[in-house]
Amino acid sequence: MKSLTLACLACLSLLTTASVFAASEPASRFDPQQTFAPFVYPQPANAYRSASGKPGPLFWQNRADYKITATLDPASRKLSGSEVITYTNHSPDVLDVLWLQVEQNRYLKDARGAFTSKFPTEFTSGESIDAIQVEDAAGELQDASWVISDTRMQVILPTSLKANGGQLRLHIRWHYTVPGEFGGRTDVNASKNGEIFEMAQWYPRMAVYDDLRGWDTAPYLNSEFYLEYGDFDYAITVPWNMIVAGSGELLNPGDVLTTTQQKRLEQARRSDATVMIRTPAEVNQPSSRPKTSGTLTWHFRM
Numbered sequence: 001m002k003s004l005t006l007a008c009l010a011c012l013s014l015l016t017t018a019s020v021f022a023a024s025e026p027a028s029r030f031d032p033q034q035t036f037a038p039f040v041y042p043q044p045a046n047a048y049r050s051a052s053g054k055p056g057p058l059f060w061q062n063r064a065d066y067k068i069t070a071t072l073d074p075a076s077r078k079l080s081g082s083e084v085i086t087y088t089n090h091s092p093d094v095l096d097v098l099w100l101q102v103e104q105n106r107y108l109k110d111a112r113g114a115f116t117s118k119f120p121t122e123f124t125s126g127e128s129i130d131a132i133q134v135e136d137a138a139g140e141l142q143d144a145s146w147v148i149s150d151t152r153m154q155v156i157l158p159t160s161l162k163a164n165g166g167q168l169r170l171h172i173r174w175h176y177t178v179p180g181e182f183g184g185r186t187d188v189n190a191s192k193n194g195e196i197f198e199m200a201q202w203y204p205r206m207a208v209y210d211d212l213r214g215w216d217t218a219p220y221l222n223s224e225f226y227l228e229y230g231d232f233d234y235a236i237t238v239p240w241n242m243i244v245a246g247s248g249e250l251l252n253p254g255d256v257l258t259t260t261q262q263k264r265l266e267q268a269r270r271s272d273a274t275v276m277i278r279t280p281a282e283v284n285q286p287s288s289r290p291k292t293s294g295t296l297t298w299h300f301r302m
Contacts, residue, residue, distance in 0.1 A: 060090040064206040068234035080175040095161040103201035122182040135169035151220040248302025
């Protein structure tokens with residue numbers, strides 16, 4: 001009898017311990033109905049996009065074509081420019097404002113992008129907008145007002161831009177000081193042969209207007225960007241002894257390259273091998289430039 005009591009006590013002890021362990025285990029949150037529920041696409045299907053995001057029969061994109069002229073003064077590190085943006089509104093919406101990106105404001109002390117990583121110790125005065133005018137279909141220019149918030153600029157149109165193919169030309173003049181080595185992807189770096197200016201995000205450019213969000217007015221926070229498609233025609237004026245490497249095709253090699261360099265450029269167009277247009281030995285030779293004073297204007301298109 002005594003042995004039976006001990007055995008029963010042992011069983012009771014084991015059951016009690018098992019109950020304690022069971023009570024300490026968290027309750028399962030597994031929901032099979034949720035796990036195997038029908039998948040729903042994040043965007044509803046419409047005439048502009050299918051549910052998978054592919055363009056639909058009424059899909060549209062707006063367009064921005066740029067004609068830019070700019071001058072760089074290396075002594076003051078000041079870039080001054082003017083541009084004409086031909087903006088085409090293919091959307092079904094009438095637009096009473098335009099939004100643009102002015103990313104040089106990233107270098108202001110209170111820029112939002114300055115707070116996304118280690119806070120910088122050097123700054124610039126940002127992008128200065130000197131004037132904005134709107135050219136209508138008749139070629140008439142009207143002054144436009146604008147508001148800047150961080151790296152975004154809203155232009156209030158004197159007359160709303162028509163939907164489904166409405167077009168205008170936006171004339172903008174601006175200037176800014178190129179940041180030093182702290183600038184990152186746009187800066188000035190010293191070398192044994194002179195300063196190297198790396199230019200990025202150097203002109204005011206159109207923000208995207210699409211069927212998903214309307215205007216994309218996200219500030220520039222050191223990440224990549226979302227832009228409208230279009231053509232670019234730009235001319236950069238610099239001192240005679242500077243070389244400009246730009247995107248697109250150089251349209252005026254006869255104005256900015258020597259006769260020898262023009263021949264090398266033509267050779268490079270037909271060659272699969274690397275052709276040096278201006279060799280390292282020629283870098284400090286004045287004869288490697290078509291003139292030895294004043295300025296030269298480099299004209300590109302893409």
